Amino acid sequence: MSTPIDLGRPVSGDVIDLILEDHRRFETLLRDLRDSTSDRDGVRKALAALHVAHAEAEEKHVYPKLQRKDAITEHEAEHGEEEHAEGHEAMLAVLELKGTDTQAFDDAVEELAKVINHHLTEEELTILNPAREDVGEQVRAELGLAFATERNQQLDADCGAIDNVRRIVKAAEREGLLDDEEDEGSDD
Ligand SMILES: [Fe+2]
Ligand SMILES: [Fe+2]
Secondary structure: OOOOOOOOOOOOOOHHHHHHHHHHHHHHHHHHHHOOOOOHHHHHHHHHHHHHHHHHHHHHHHHHHHHHOOOOOHHHHHHHHHHHHHHHHHHHHHHHOOOOOOHHHHHHHHHHHHHHHHHHHHHHHHHHHHHHHHOOHHHHHHHHHHHHHHHHHHHHOOOOOHHHHHHHHHHHHHOOOOOOOOOOOOOO
16 A cells, blocks of 8 residues: 655746755655665656656756756757656666565666766756856746646656656667767767
8 A cells, every 4th residue: 555655736936946846856755765664666656757757847848948048058958868868767777677675676776866866966056057047037937837837747647657768768769868978879
């Protein structure tokens, strides 16, 4: 028996506040995922839903707008998308495991935490700070509405379902978002 995990349903607000609230949710869910006494299966499902919904909303609305406002560069937006793709890949590895009380599960959680924590830190430093400095309140409120709307639509569509996460990882592979630096592919 599992209690559905509350991921929040903001409908508006300053986009920076909304994103930071989600980042704190990621940290709480990762802590719960490490805890062997918690409902790890429920937590991984909630984390997958939040990860997809949050990343899709950032990529569809936040990154493009910040780029148009010259707050971030195209390279920074692309780098953010690559880190989202790495997060989806690591999330999928956690979802694909049958049991949640194995060494394989712990290893997959460790990798997931590493990837997500890295991205949260980098995004707050290199994307949210310029957004604070270069984008006015009105635009941040408009972006907050767009972000929240997309995020909630994704959650309603069960975006963390394993089939959807598999689809997203496959698409990211095709787009070259998961290519390692040592890869020699140079087709883009
Ligand atoms: Fe974020
Ligand atoms: Fe992000």
